[in-house]
Amino acid sequence: MNKQHFFIIGGGNLQYNFAQKAKDFGFSVHIFDYDDKCKCRTIADYFHLVSIDDKDKIFTIAKEYKPVGIHTVATEQGNISACFAGEKLGLNTNSYLTALNTTDKSKMKKIFNANNIPNAKYLEINSVSDINDINIKFPLVVKPSDRSAGRGVSLARSKKDFKAIVEFALNESFNKKVLIEQLITGKQFSVETISCGGRHYVAAFTEEYLLDGSDDFIETQQMIPARLSNEQKSRLKDLIMKTLNAFDIKYGACHIEVKLTQDGFKMIEIASRMGGWRDVMIKSAYGIDYNELLINSLLDKQPNFNHLDKNYALVKMIYTQQDYDFYLKIKKEKPQIIIQDEVKEYKNKTPKSLIDNQGFYYIQISKSEDIDYFIVGGGGGGCS
Numbered sequence: 001m002n003k004q005h006f007f008i009i010g011g012g013n014l015q016y017n018f019a020q021k022a023k024d025f026g027f028s029v030h031i032f033d034y035d036d037k038c039k040c041r042t043i044a045d046y047f048h049l050v051s052i053d054d055k056d057k058i059f060t061i062a063k064e065y066k067p068v069g070i071h072t073v074a075t076e077q078g079n080i081s082a083c084f085a086g087e088k089l090g091l092n093t094n095s096y097l098t099a100l101n102t103t104d105k106s107k108m109k110k111i112f113n114a115n116n117i118p119n120a121k122y123l124e125i126n127s128v129s130d131i132n133d134i135n136i137k138f139p140l141v142v143k144p145s146d147r148s149a150g151r152g153v154s155l156a157r158s159k160k161d162f163k164a165i166v167e168f169a170l171n172e173s174f175n176k177k178v179l180i181e182q183l184i185t186g187k188q189f190s191v192e193t194i195s196c197g198g199r200h201y202v203a204a205f206t207e208e209y210l211l212d213g214s215d216d217f218i219e220t221q222q223m224i225p226a227r228l229s230n231e232q233k234s235r236l237k238d239l240i241m242k243t244l245n246a247f248d249i250k251y252g253a254c255h256i257e258v259k260l261t262q263d264g265f266k267m268i269e270i271a272s273r274m275g276g277w278r279d280v281m282i283k284s285a286y287g288i289d290y291n292e293l294l295i296n297s298l299l300d301k302q303p304n305f306n307h308l309d310k311n312y313a314l315v316k317m318i319y320t321q322q323d324y325d326f327y328l329k330i331k332k333e334k335p336q337i338i339i340q341d342e343v344k345e346y347k348n349k350t351p352k353s354l355i356d357n358q359g360f361y362y363i364q365i366s367k368s369e370d371i372d373y374f375i376v377g378g379g380g381g382g383c384s
Helices: 013-024 055-065 076-089 096-101 105-114 128-133 162-172 230-246 278-286 290-298 321-333 371-377
Strands: 005-009 028-033 046-049 069-071 122-125 140-144 154-156 178-182 187-196 199-210 219-224 252-261 264-271 311-317 338-343 359-366
Touching (some): 005 013, 005 076, 013 028, 013 290, 028 055, 046 055, 055 076, 069 076, 076 096, 096 105, 105 122, 105 178, 105 230, 105 264, 140 162, 162 178, 187 230, 187 290, 199 278, 219 278, 219 371, 230 264, 252 290, 278 290, 278 311, 278 359, 311 321, 311 371, 321 338, 359 371
Parallel strands (some): 005 028, 005 069, 028 046
Antiparallel strands (some): 122 178, 140 178, 199 219, 219 311, 252 264, 311 359, 338 359
16 A cells, blocks of 8 residues: 655754654655755655745645645744645645745734734834834834744844844845834743644643843743643633634644733734744653644644643753753753753854754753752743
8 A cells, every 4th residue: 555645844853753753654754855964864755855945846746746744843934835835735734825924923913913912012114224213112122024033033222233233134034024023021931732623722831931141032941831820821822712713723733922921911923833842842741742733633633632740841952151061960960851952062152043052952850840940050041
């Protein structure tokens, strides 16, 4: 019997577990990546040396093989291509429009406001000269409209560096649009969801931490489960369901970031794909196979899962000497809590975004232990 084909857009480290799960399902797995030495090539049944943003080429190949599913995790451009081809083939994906709306922050903000979803006030500009008309008070968050992983995102504290920061964001943006946002203060969380046929489920609430002393909003670590009260979880879940419906999410995972402010939860952004590292964290904290839920949703099978709330799971990124030293300390004193690590030899350099990390590692900790020691120990910064 011939195996059914399954397409995965992107072949890097963050796609590896998803690709392996597709193989466990018995599919012939196709990997698309511009890097012929990418990690997923080692397990691919078919490897296509095609850039993940070449949606037309991916669709042409999909017409030939007729995959039963096409998807990606942890990449915006891969998500756009997957939804473009999947919609044309009639597969269980979100629409191409949904992929665009959950990638382009300009489109995203318009949908937030049209649906009364609380978010930061903002202005959109297309050139440096537009900053002359800005009348929002500093500090301001400046971000490219269509980038992810914190690329090009900076905090402008005053007029002194505002022009240079805007120029930096414009250079990072593909569509040459930049958002100027009011700074929202409060604790930062993300919500990991799974959807099937327009029905939505929360898989996890995540605490997110940012690098101390940096104005570039660099995430240093993330933890599941987030320490929220039942009442806070209920309010946040209501906001998430409203958001998923506003963006016409039908299938797959979403990664949604919010701030808990004095006035309640406010939306930062939504991505209609799995967040990086979330599958390992959810498995470690709850015993839930997020990749299995994701593939089943793409096969139009409603998820069935329970949260066994026994552990804390953290992923910790390495940017500083303090981060690296703490990793070595844990590896020596408590190696049993490190469930996976991909850490490079540390070199002193200044990070500008999440992709500048020098490795990461996952730890699993019993809820009976002092979790704050592991959060603070790596120079993790505030949950801000």
